[in-house]
Amino acid sequence: MVHVIQVGNADGDLTFNPEVTSAKVGDKIQFQFYPRNHSIAQSSFDSPCSPLAQSATTGAGFWSGFMPVTAEDTMMPVFTIDVNSTAPMWFYCATGKHCQNGMVGVINPPANSTGRTIDAYKTAAKAAANNVAPSGQASGNSPTDTVSDPSNPEAPTAPTAPADGSGASSLAAGFAGALVAGLVSLALF
């Protein structure tokens, strides 16, 4: 299955939603980027706000690159990764001081008994001296896709009619109402 993680939100909060995701091997994680400019990079638990490749011996982690999005954009960029193991994947936003300000998350956290929790990671991130973006190009599976922004009222949305067809009449009524309103405003001129 595909797990969606919202990167930021329409209110500009520095959050991932959800912060904690449980995924199976073969699942995908789709990060959806809200304004204004976020990113996701993988780190180790022990070195938050620092790219995995520079903090551990386990090789390069994922990196979305920076994803600038304006409030007017009706399409939002997404970044998708494959889940190839159930080992914990800790990640953060490498923009500004977003990591220190709590923009961190985890896929498949270890058992709470280890003490390696999202709260402990967040606390360590708050104390990190720097927020380091990975160097180089984005590395992931399909970093250039986009989806329509559900939070943007400008986004074109296809009306979904109820199965019983009752939606059609209310749509027609709304359309007739709009026509009447249009005629009224014309008459006022």
Ligand SMILES: [Cu+2]
């Ligand atoms: Cu961010």
